[in-house]
Structures are given as C-alpha cells and as structure tokens.
Amino acid sequence: MRTVYVNGDYIPETEATVSIFDRGFLMADGVYEVTSVLGGKLIDFDGHLARLERSLTELDMLKPAAFDDLLDIHRELVRVNEIDEGMVYLQITRGSDGDRDFVFPDPETTEPTIVLFTQSKPGLANSPAARTGLKVISIPDQRWGRRDIKTVQLLYPSMGKMMAKAQGADDAWMIEDGHVTEGTSNNAYIVSGGRIVTRHLSNDILHGITRAAVLRFAREAQMDVEERAFTLDEAKQADEAFVTSASTFVTPVVEIDGAPVGSGTPGPIAARLREIYLDESLKSAI
Known part of the structure; x- marks a missing residue:
C-alpha cells in the first residue's frame, strides 16, 4: 500500500481524504506537476518547482505552508514507497471554506490543499x-x-x-x-x-x-x-x-x-x- 502526503501528513492511501467542498473537486481550481523518478532520483525537479510557482501566481493562489519543503516531501515519498522508476504527482488547490461559491474564498482563512502521491513505473526509461x-x-x-x-x-x-x-x-x-x-x-x-x-x-x-x-x-x-x-x-x-x-x-x-x-x-x-x-x-x- 502506498504512502501519500495530504496537507502535512504522510498516511496510507486508503486513509487519504479531501473535503467534498474542495475547489479542486468543485471548480477544477487547482494546479499540478508530475516529476519523473529514475534510479530513485528526481528528474528536472527545479524546473517543475519553478513552473508550479508560476502557475500559482497566474491564478492568484497562495503557496501552501509546505511549499519550501517540497523537495524533502518528494524524496520521502520516493523512499518510503521504494520508487526506482516512476513519477511523483503533486496537486495544489485553492482549498475549501466549507461551501460552494464561484467567488474565491478568503485566502487569509482558507488554506490551500496539497496532495502528493507516487506511481511506480518499472521500465519507464525503456518504454x-x-x-x-x-x-x-x-x-x-x-x-x-x-x-x-x-x-x-x-x-x-x-x-x-x-x-x-x-x-x-x-x-x-x-x-x-x-x-x-x-x-x-x-x-x-x-x-x-x-x-x-x-x-x-x-x-x-x-x-x-x-x-x-x-x-x-x-x-x-x-x-x-x-x-x-x-x-x-x-x-x-x-x-x-x-x-x-x-x-x-x-x-x-x-x-x-x-x-x-x-x-x-x-x-x-x-x-x-x-x-x-x-x-x-x-x-x-x-
């Protein structure tokens, strides 16, 4: 069973939950990145992080509190899930303020939602x-x-x-x-x-x-x-x-x-x- 990351916690995938009011679910109000893993190492990580930051900026979306720790989070998920070749998926949404509204929630009171999980893809480099x-x-x-x-x-x-x-x-x-x-x-x-x-x-x-x-x-x-x-x-x-x-x-x-x-x-x-x-x-x- 995979270990995933949700809003600051490393948990089994079967225990991972996100609010039904999350704007990623209701409005597709979110961004993502996929970083490949070869030999247990991250490919082009800095580029993906820079593009992620740009996407957030373009949508006037706050960085989650864990933004500066993303490299460590990626590496930990690769380690605990024993990924040699595969991918790490990262998604950040505008979060949930407990209801549905077209208007953005107040960023001062609504934290972004951040989710990461791995996908093992043996033979990725030799497709x-x-x-x-x-x-x-x-x-x-x-x-x-x-x-x-x-x-x-x-x-x-x-x-x-x-x-x-x-x-x-x-x-x-x-x-x-x-x-x-x-x-x-x-x-x-x-x-x-x-x-x-x-x-x-x-x-x-x-x-x-x-x-x-x-x-x-x-x-x-x-x-x-x-x-x-x-x-x-x-x-x-x-x-x-x-x-x-x-x-x-x-x-x-x-x-x-x-x-x-x-x-x-x-x-x-x-x-x-x-x-x-x-x-x-x-x-x-x-």
Missing part, C-alpha cells in the same frame, strides 16, 4: 513506445485560452486520448487555425530537412519542462531548432515527428491520421535527442 513510435490523430483544440497554466482542467485532453483510442491510435495532436498546438499531454515537434520545429511559447501551449531541456540539449549538440507554429499538413509531410513530456521524455511519432510520417519508423534525430536527454538528466537528477 516500448520509444522503439516503435506513437500513432496520433488530429482533433480540434477546444481547451480554454490559458494552456500555459498547468491546471487540473484535463477533461478535453482526456477526451482526446479516448478519441485516439477509439481510432486505434495512441494519442491526439490538437489543431487550432490549421496549426498544431500540442498533444493531449505533451509538446509536439516535427523534423524537416534536419531542422527541429516546435511551436513557440505563448498562452497557447504548456511551457514544458522537458521541452526546455530538450531544446537546450539540441542546441548544445549543434542541431538546428526553430520555434514557430507548424501546420498539420507540414507535420504529415515531415521527415520525423516526436513528442516530449516528463513521463515520455522524447518519444517518436510515426503516424498522423493514418498516414506514415517519413518512413513510418522512428527517426534518428528523435532517437538521439532521447539518448541525450536521459543521459544529461540522470547526471543532474536529485
């Missing part, structure tokens, strides 16, 4: 998808306009995953004005003529922590990178495509809407970036 590649479909992007904030409003991305599953695919890329924004839970990329292309940062996409690291490593390796919007047609005609996220690292995309990308097999640039990312991230893991 079969990295060798076979993903098949994706395209769907309209019908999310709200502040996708740069990592909120718990994940209904449409979840629906997108199910749309993909219904078509025998692995994931969906979301399309707005003919251009790819991102995957349901990842940032999207294409490779054309040796150039890596991914959408520029804005409110339209999540500012991926893995994205930032991968682009940095790509530039350090003298790879050509261009940050701009690309069309669905460009993606279908690309030499390669791939996605990045904290849980998938760098994973190739080999099919879009039933048509093969390039040769229809994982390409060399995605494979090299995955290798570099894992090597470099393990060196700096804490």
Whole structure:
C-alpha cells in the first residue's frame, strides 16, 4: 500500500481524504506537476518547482505552508514507497471554506490543499513506445485560452486520448487555425530537412519542462531548432515527428491520421535527442 502526503501528513492511501467542498473537486481550481523518478532520483525537479510557482501566481493562489519543503516531501515519498522508476504527482488547490461559491474564498482563512502521491513505473526509461513510435490523430483544440497554466482542467485532453483510442491510435495532436498546438499531454515537434520545429511559447501551449531541456540539449549538440507554429499538413509531410513530456521524455511519432510520417519508423534525430536527454538528466537528477 502506498504512502501519500495530504496537507502535512504522510498516511496510507486508503486513509487519504479531501473535503467534498474542495475547489479542486468543485471548480477544477487547482494546479499540478508530475516529476519523473529514475534510479530513485528526481528528474528536472527545479524546473517543475519553478513552473508550479508560476502557475500559482497566474491564478492568484497562495503557496501552501509546505511549499519550501517540497523537495524533502518528494524524496520521502520516493523512499518510503521504494520508487526506482516512476513519477511523483503533486496537486495544489485553492482549498475549501466549507461551501460552494464561484467567488474565491478568503485566502487569509482558507488554506490551500496539497496532495502528493507516487506511481511506480518499472521500465519507464525503456518504454516500448520509444522503439516503435506513437500513432496520433488530429482533433480540434477546444481547451480554454490559458494552456500555459498547468491546471487540473484535463477533461478535453482526456477526451482526446479516448478519441485516439477509439481510432486505434495512441494519442491526439490538437489543431487550432490549421496549426498544431500540442498533444493531449505533451509538446509536439516535427523534423524537416534536419531542422527541429516546435511551436513557440505563448498562452497557447504548456511551457514544458522537458521541452526546455530538450531544446537546450539540441542546441548544445549543434542541431538546428526553430520555434514557430507548424501546420498539420507540414507535420504529415515531415521527415520525423516526436513528442516530449516528463513521463515520455522524447518519444517518436510515426503516424498522423493514418498516414506514415517519413518512413513510418522512428527517426534518428528523435532517437538521439532521447539518448541525450536521459543521459544529461540522470547526471543532474536529485
């Protein structure tokens, strides 16, 4: 049985409770982060913490009292749950003032709710998808306009995953004005003529922590990178495509809407970036 963290206490998962009036439950008024664990160490933790702080700020949400202890909490959960490869999920909501109201509760009297739990994922670094590649479909992007904030409003991305599953695919890329924004839970990329292309940062996409690291490593390796919007047609005609996220690292995309990308097999640039990312991230893991 897992040990989880809820509002200052380490408890068995079967004893964990949150108020039915919690705004995360009633309003999706919360933010989250997922940090990968490899070899029992946290990957890109500082980046996740910085993005968490930004998300809280953008929603005018107070930091919980335990904010400065988050590294210790992550490490303790990894230790007690004996996680070698897996993830630590962290969620902070605006809390509960004992009733339901659209108006924010008084932050002076309502403490944020903070929950963390682990997920054991043996073989995370050696996922079969990295060798076979993903098949994706395209769907309209019908999310709200502040996708740069990592909120718990994940209904449409979840629906997108199910749309993909219904078509025998692995994931969906979301399309707005003919251009790819991102995957349901990842940032999207294409490779054309040796150039890596991914959408520029804005409110339209999540500012991926893995994205930032991968682009940095790509530039350090003298790879050509261009940050701009690309069309669905460009993606279908690309030499390669791939996605990045904290849980998938760098994973190739080999099919879009039933048509093969390039040769229809994982390409060399995605494979090299995955290798570099894992090597470099393990060196700096804490």
